[in-house]
Amino acid sequence: MAKRPALSLLWLQSGGCGGCTLSLLGAESPDLVETLEAAGIEVLWHPSLSEASGQEARELLDAAAGGERAVDIVCLEGSVIMGPNGTGRFHVMAGSDKPMREMIERVCRQARYVVAVGSCAAFGGITAAGGNAVEACGLSYDGVHPGGLLGNDFRARSGLPVINIAGCPIHPGWFTDTLLQIAAGTLDKADLDEWERPLAYTRHLVHHGCARNEFYEFKASAEHPGDMGCMMENLGCKGTQARADCNIRPWNGTGSCLEGNYSCINCTAPGFEEPGHAFAATPKVAGIPIGLPTDMPKAWFVALASLSKAATPQRLRENAQSKTPVALPHDKRRDRP
Amino acid sequence: MTRLVVGPFNRVEGDLEVQLEISQGSVVDAYVVSSLYRGFEAMLVDKPAADALVYAPRICGICSVSQSVAAARALAAASGLHMADNAQLAVNLVHAVENLADHLTHFYMFFMPDFARAFYRDRPWYEPVRDRFAAIKGTAAAEFLPARAELMRLMGIVAGKWPHTLSLRPGGTTRPLTRAEIARMGAMLVRFRRFFERVILGDSLEAVTALTSREALLDWALARADRADFARFVQISEALNLGKVGRTEIRHMSYGAYPGANGPLFARGSFAAGLGARLDTTRIAEDVSHAWYADTLNGEPVAPTAATTIPDLTRDDAYSWCKAPRLGGEVIEVGALSRQLVNGHPLLRDIAAKAGASVEARIVARIVEAALLVLAMQEWLERIDPAAPFLSDDRIAQNGTGEGLTEAARGSLGHWLNIVDGRLAGYQIVAPTTWNFSPRDRAGTPGPLEQALRGTPVEQGQGGPVTVQHVVRSFDPCMVCTVH
Numbered sequence: 001m002a003k004r005p006a007l008s009l010l011w012l013q014s015g016g017c018g019g020c021t022l023s024l025l026g027a028e029s030p031d032l033v034e035t036l037e038a039a040g041i042e043v044l045w046h047p048s049l050s051e052a053s054g055q056e057a058r059e060l061l062d063a064a065a066g067g068e069r070a071v072d073i074v075c076l077e078g079s080v081i082m083g084p085n086g087t088g089r090f091h092v093m094a095g096s097d098k099p100m101r102e103m104i105e106r107v108c109r110q111a112r113y114v115v116a117v118g119s120c121a122a123f124g125g126i127t128a129a130g131g132n133a134v135e136a137c138g139l140s141y142d143g144v145h146p147g148g149l150l151g152n153d154f155r156a157r158s159g160l161p162v163i164n165i166a167g168c169p170i171h172p173g174w175f176t177d178t179l180l181q182i183a184a185g186t187l188d189k190a191d192l193d194e195w196e197r198p199l200a201y202t203r204h205l206v207h208h209g210c211a212r213n214e215f216y217e218f219k220a221s222a223e224h225p226g227d228m229g230c231m232m233e234n235l236g237c238k239g240t241q242a243r244a245d246c247n248i249r250p251w252n253g254t255g256s257c258l259e260g261n262y263s264c265i266n267c268t269a270p271g272f273e274e275p276g277h278a279f280a281a282t283p284k285v286a287g288i289p290i291g292l293p294t295d296m297p298k299a300w301f302v303a304l305a306s307l308s309k310a311a312t313p314q315r316l317r318e319n320a321q322s323k324t325p326v327a328l329p330h331d332k333r334r335d336r337p
Numbered sequence: 338m339t340r341l342v343v344g345p346f347n348r349v350e351g352d353l354e355v356q357l358e359i360s361q362g363s364v365v366d367a368y369v370v371s372s373l374y375r376g377f378e379a380m381l382v383d384k385p386a387a388d389a390l391v392y393a394p395r396i397c398g399i400c401s402v403s404q405s406v407a408a409a410r411a412l413a414a415a416s417g418l419h420m421a422d423n424a425q426l427a428v429n430l431v432h433a434v435e436n437l438a439d440h441l442t443h444f445y446m447f448f449m450p451d452f453a454r455a456f457y458r459d460r461p462w463y464e465p466v467r468d469r470f471a472a473i474k475g476t477a478a479a480e481f482l483p484a485r486a487e488l489m490r491l492m493g494i495v496a497g498k499w500p501h502t503l504s505l506r507p508g509g510t511t512r513p514l515t516r517a518e519i520a521r522m523g524a525m526l527v528r529f530r531r532f533f534e535r536v537i538l539g540d541s542l543e544a545v546t547a548l549t550s551r552e553a554l555l556d557w558a559l560a561r562a563d564r565a566d567f568a569r570f571v572q573i574s575e576a577l578n579l580g581k582v583g584r585t586e587i588r589h590m591s592y593g594a595y596p597g598a599n600g601p602l603f604a605r606g607s608f609a610a611g612l613g614a615r616l617d618t619t620r621i622a623e624d625v626s627h628a629w630y631a632d633t634l635n636g637e638p639v640a641p642t643a644a645t646t647i648p649d650l651t652r653d654d655a656y657s658w659c660k661a662p663r664l665g666g667e668v669i670e671v672g673a674l675s676r677q678l679v680n681g682h683p684l685l686r687d688i689a690a691k692a693g694a695s696v697e698a699r700i701v702a703r704i705v706e707a708a709l710l711v712l713a714m715q716e717w718l719e720r721i722d723p724a725a726p727f728l729s730d731d732r733i734a735q736n737g738t739g740e741g742l743t744e745a746a747r748g749s750l751g752h753w754l755n756i757v758d759g760r761l762a763g764y765q766i767v768a769p770t771t772w773n774f775s776p777r778d779r780a781g782t783p784g785p786l787e788q789a790l791r792g793t794p795v796e797q798g799q800g801g802p803v804t805v806q807h808v809v810r811s812f813d814p815c816m817v818c819t820v821h
Contacts, residue, residue: 015375017817018350019398019500025442026499028486033479043473047347051450051472054343056800061345081373089650090374094354095344100373126395130380133648169398169500226511226728252493260497260504261511265391278385280503323728324513 004040007072007183010064010107011046011117014091014100015127015136016078019169020118021048026252027172035176039183044071058095065106073182074111076104076139079120079127080149083135090134104139105149112157113182114139114150115165117175122164122195123270124148138164140196144270160189164196168267173249174201193243195270201249206239206257206264207293209247216240218312219305220320225280226261229320233289236280237263240293244268338365341795343802344372346809348447348472350399351816353774355786355809356656357802359795364805367783367790369774371659374629377821378646381764386412386733386756389764393752394501396766397818399442401500402435403745404818407752407766411741413507415756416734422598423725424509426717429595429602431496431505432743433714438485439746440673440707441537443813445470445481448700449566451807452573454800462573469569477566484532491525494518508731516723523718530711539565542708549683551580551691554701567704571697580688580697583789583808587668589675589694590616590772592751594744595713602713603706603744607664608678611690618740618751620665623767627776629655636779638663641753641765642738658820661775661784662767670694670785671748671772672812674702694789696811703746703813735759745769747813768818786812 013021024032036043045052045060052060063069080101081091088099096103108114116139119125124143127136138148140162146152155161165174178198181187193202207216215221215230222229231237239247242264246256257264265279266272277283283290292301315327330336344354354370377396381389393408394401406428413420420428450472457463469477492499495512504511514522530542538545539561548554558571574580593605607614622638625631631647633639638661649655663669674694677685684705688698734756741752748769755763775784783791786809795802 013352015373017395017398017401017500019395019401022398022401022442022500025446025482026486026489028483031482031486033473033482036473045347046473047345048350049446049473050347051454051800053345053347053800053806057345057347081375084648084650090376090648091352092372093344094346094352094370094372095342100352126392127375129392130376130382130384133376133379134374136375168395225506225731226513250493251498253487253490255493255497257497257503259493260502262497262503265503279388279391281385323726 004183006040006042008044008070009041009073009075010044010071011075011077012104012107013047014076014078014104015081015134016118016120016125018048018077020077023169024172024175027176028253030176032176035179039180041073041179041183044069054095061103061107064110065103067110071107071111073113073115073179074107075115075117076121077117079124079136079138080104081134081136083133086135101149108139108150108156113160113163114156115163115178117165118170119166119168119267119272122166122197125168126273129273140164141270160187161192161196163187163192163198166195166197166268167244168272171201171246171249171251174198197243197268201245202243202268204243204245204248206242206244206246208245210239210258211247212258215316215320217308218316219309220312220316223321226323227321228323228325229316231263232282234282235263236265236278236282238266238291239264241291242266242268341802343805344370348450348810349814349816350397351819353809353814353816355790355805357790357795357805362795364790364793364795367787368656369659369776369784369786371657371774371816371820373816374648374658374820376646376648378764378766381761384761386759386761389754389761390503390506396821397815398500399439400435400745400747400750400815400818402432402496402502402505403743403750405502405505406432406743407741407750409505409507409741410743411739411752411754412733413731413739414741415737415739415754416507416732417737418507418729418731420509421726421729423722424727424729425596426721427495427510427512427514427727428505430714430717431492431502431510433595433710434488434491434495435499436746437707437710438488439813440703441481442485443746444700444703445477447813448810449477449570450475451803451810454803456796456798456800456803460576462576466569466573469566480536484529487525488529491522494522506728506731507733509726509728511728513727514721514723519718519721519723523715526711526715526718533708533711537565537567537704538708539568542712546705546708546712550687551684554684570700574697574700579807580692580695582793582804583696583811584692585670585694585785585789587670587785587788588664589678590664590669590671590749591676591679592616592742592744592749594676603676603680606679608675613679613681618742621662621751621767623660623662624778625660626779627654628657628660630660638778641751641767644765646765657776659771659775661778662772663778668775668782668785668788669772671769672699672702673706673746674699675748676744677702677706696807699811745815745818747815748772750818766821768815768821770812770814770816770819773812774814774819
């Protein structure tokens with residue numbers, strides 16, 4: 001196979017927690033170093049990983065922003081900070097006395113690919129919660145609204161819009177898959193969903209592969225934190241609407257939010273940070289949860305739910321509100337001694 | 338006198354600028370600038386109280402579990418809840434995985450790469466050190482990252498995922514463990530311990546944690562500097578005299594770490610000039626004389642139970658988004674070194690007695706503490722009872738006030754909250770690097786890093802100043818926590 005020329009990658013951080021980078025350091029098979037090598041990526045600069053600091057880093061960023069140093073891929077982690085009052089002064093780039101958003105915009109406009117890493121960079125994310133006093137937004141969205149720093153019409157030099165690897169944090173595999181696909185030259189518009197998130201992970205619902213599916217089928221619901229039952233009815237779980245492969249592609253080897261026994265909070269969606277209700281409580285109207293699966297007639301859902309509740313096996317009924325199994329599956333042909 | 342602005346200061350978590358006033362080749366005065374404000378404290382006000390468990394970990398992607406633990410403890414305190422011993426063991430395990438990973442991530446990914454700089458190319462030790470520790474490309478990163486990822490697999494079991502788990506609650510953890518999982522995690526810890534002993538120490542955990550003096554440490558390092566990364570550091574430190582660099586002579590503090598039936602694994606208290614003391618957290622107050630926040634008490638420092646966070650960019654003397662916390666007016670250093678000094682570890686007490694806190698002391702403390710943590714985790718795992726509850730009833734009170742204290746890898750973390758009618762009416766956070774990288778206070782007293790940088794040599798040329806970078810990174814700063 002012919003060796004491709006190396007792709008240069010520049011990573012910036014702004015209004016976020018750094019958790020997407022830390023999550024990415026946990027990449028396995030391939031790990032981060034192997035991924036960069038396999039993809040032929042040269043890291044121009046990453047704030048947590050590179051040697052260059054201070055003036056060296058400033059010179060490098062200025063060269064990238066001015067177009068003197070070619071940048072193939074720009075990754076932004078964290079939201080863009082526009083406040084207070086549109087000045088951007090809540091995040092001044094260290095060593096520059098200029099709002100960070102200026103550097104972000106300049107390098108993005110030079111790049112062949114622009115990747116928003118995490119829900120903050122994509123949509124504003126957690127940093128935009130509360131009254132969004134810091135005026136946090138994403139690269140091409142401001143919450144659910146097209147806009148953000150670059151505008152939704154922005155196209156990087158490859159012709160692609162901002163690629164939004166949404167999640168809080170990202171799963172390392174969501175990023176490494178995207179990077180490998182960019183390097184292979186196979187990433188195009190057909191690979192992105194309606195929010196320009198890679199379909200590689202958003203073609204799934206968090207519900208897919210959830211180990212609590214049997215409880216869901218029979219509407220055997222958890223009532224308190226840590227209960228084994230389905231968490232949709234009472235504990236705010238949004239797994240049936242949330243777009244991600246968290247229960248197919250495990251986190252940290254074997255985990256997921258649901259495997260940790262807590263609800264999905266739909267962290268890959270714009271606006272997840274302000275659900276309009278307590279995260280761990282399902283809002284209801286007349287006893288029926290609002291926010292049922294989006295593509296199912298509500299009346300059918302209610303009818304099926306009441307049927308399946310009537311048919312719930314005793315085993316699920318008992319386990320649903322217990323923290324460890326009290327009744328186990330059992331082959332009737334033989335009893336445990 | 339010349340002035341030098343160093344920023345963006347990378348390989349720290351988050352955004353940092355350091356301004357130096359230099360005379361005759363060394364730092365006369367330093368100003369530490371935290372340059373990003375996100376406003377978590379204001380964001381949390383009016384939220385349903387339990388939602389703190391969602392927002393707080395997202396303050397920080399590297400101290401995520403520490404933030405969860407502090408939030409859960411503050412909610413527990415406000416609700417009169419007590420965590421059962423079994424649940425505490427499981428929570429300690431989750432917390433220790435994060436802190437252990439953070440200590441070693443700091444060592445391999447953030448701190449050691451500075452010795453691979455071309456600046457040191459004429460040193461006799463340079464070439465193997467460059468090949469080993471060069472940023473991203475060194476052999477150490479290639480060896481450490483898979484070991485770290487495997488360690489984090491423990492999180493997949495005990496916490497669902499990392500960072501930003503929701504498994505930690507005021508009454509324990511949502512994730513009970515089975516006997517089979519405990520057995521499997523035991524094997525995973527044995528595997529990680531093997532990496533630690535083979536690659537980092539070249540010796541057993543017990544041998545290294547039993548060292549009692551700096552002389553013994555130097556002898557120990559001499560015997561294995563060709564094969565163990567910690568020994569390599571000790572030798573470089575001796576060659577560059579890092580035991581005399583980045584010094585502070587101030588009080589150290591620890592809130593106490595990893596609670597247990599017989600007290601915490603690492604004790605609570607403070608330590609200064611060779612003496613330990615009890616800690617009274619009601620004496621903590623934050624000064625905003627040099628920070629971009631509205632002054633609400635006529636220049637008086639405000640206790641976190643009464644404080645607000647209102648940005649004010651018009652303040653003339655301000656230069657940072659970091660407030661200046663003080664304990665009874667005193668500047669305080671926090672971190673692994675502080676914990677081990679408070680807890681009385683003989684090696685660290687010996688090092689500090691000879692030359693105070695220093696770059697060397699902080700790095701040695703981190704590795705010794707990481708070794709102590711692996712030993713403790715193995716013991717906790719044996720003591721967890723799969724049949725006992727992991728989560729007690731933990732209904733959060735409709736009204737109450739609570740203090741939640743814990744120790745993140747990089748030092749003492751406190752949350753103070755106030756619940757009114759089920760919603761948060763006030764929320765204040767004082768993070769480890771808020772202490773260490775605080776700006777000056779109203780008396781003009783510089784924060785710990787600002788003090789540590791005084792007298793540090795400022796080298797010219799590419800990649801410089803290098804020693805300043807060793808000093809800054811020796812604190813393992815987390816800037817996203819600092820301002821939050």
